[in-house]
Amino acid sequence: MLRCVSIVKEFHVKGGRRRVLNGVNLVVQRGERVGILGHNGAGKSTLLRIIGGVDLPTSGFIARDMSVSWPLAFTGAFQGSLSGLDNLRFICRIYERNYEHTRQFVDDFAELGSQLLEPVKNYSSGMRARLAFALSLAIEFDCYLIDEVIMVGDARFAERCNHELFEKRADRSLIIVSHSMEFVKETCNRCTILQNGKMIECQSVQDGIDIYNDFK
Numbered sequence: 001m002l003r004c005v006s007i008v009k010e011f012h013v014k015g016g017r018r019r020v021l022n023g024v025n026l027v028v029q030r031g032e033r034v035g036i037l038g039h040n041g042a043g044k045s046t047l048l049r050i051i052g053g054v055d056l057p058t059s060g061f062i063a064r065d066m067s068v069s070w071p072l073a074f075t076g077a078f079q080g081s082l083s084g085l086d087n088l089r090f091i092c093r094i095y096e097r098n099y100e101h102t103r104q105f106v107d108d109f110a111e112l113g114s115q116l117l118e119p120v121k122n123y124s125s126g127m128r129a130r131l132a133f134a135l136s137l138a139i140e141f142d143c144y145l146i147d148e149v150i151m152v153g154d155a156r157f158a159e160r161c162n163h164e165l166f167e168k169r170a171d172r173s174l175i176i177v178s179h180s181m182e183f184v185k186e187t188c189n190r191c192t193i194l195q196n197g198k199m200i201e202c203q204s205v206q207d208g209i210d211i212y213n214d215f216k
Contacts, residue, residue: 022197035184038194044177066142080121
């Protein structure tokens with residue numbers, strides 16, 4: 001189980017502070033696929049970063065009794081002056097994974113070839129996303145954090161991403177943030193809405209879509 005308990009997140013802005021999340025509560029059980037709908041700027045990606053440990057809440061806490069990924073395709077943790085392979089080696093050490101086995105997976109999935117030997121700061125945004133996505137999937141987690149914008153690149157790469165996430169890992173928990181109702185309908189078995197900093201629980205995915213439509 002994963003629990004978000006009274007999560008508050010504020011940012012310093014010109015003239016004061018802006019509260020993006022205002023006491024968010026969420027419980028995710030093993031195997032659940034939870035879609036979080038919300039308009040642009042609602043705080044969906046902020047919540048995902050907090051759940052993944054990339055960012056800290058202003059108050060509240062996250063309780064986990066299952067392993068949770070960082071947000072898939074998150075590139076903020078890369079050391080830009082190091083090569084893709086050096087970043088991979090560092091992650092393998094942190095998660096105690098076999099380097100050669102992990103490198104083979106990343107090589108095959110990201111299809112970056114000799115560019116893995118180049119400093120990450122020289123990568124295009126698409127190359128960085130491919131590397132980050134491959135590294136995310138190379139480490140097995142009980143729960144994956146997914147932003148709909150991860151589906152980058154050509155149709156073939158997007159299809160491989162979908163296969164890895166929604167077919168090969170069909171037994172894992174997924175938390176998917178999106179403002180696409182169709183994406184949530186296709187991939188989730190439960191729906192919530194992030195609105196005005198609060199989380200609204202919905203009885204079904206369709207119920208969530210109907211409520212979200214009313215907000216638009």
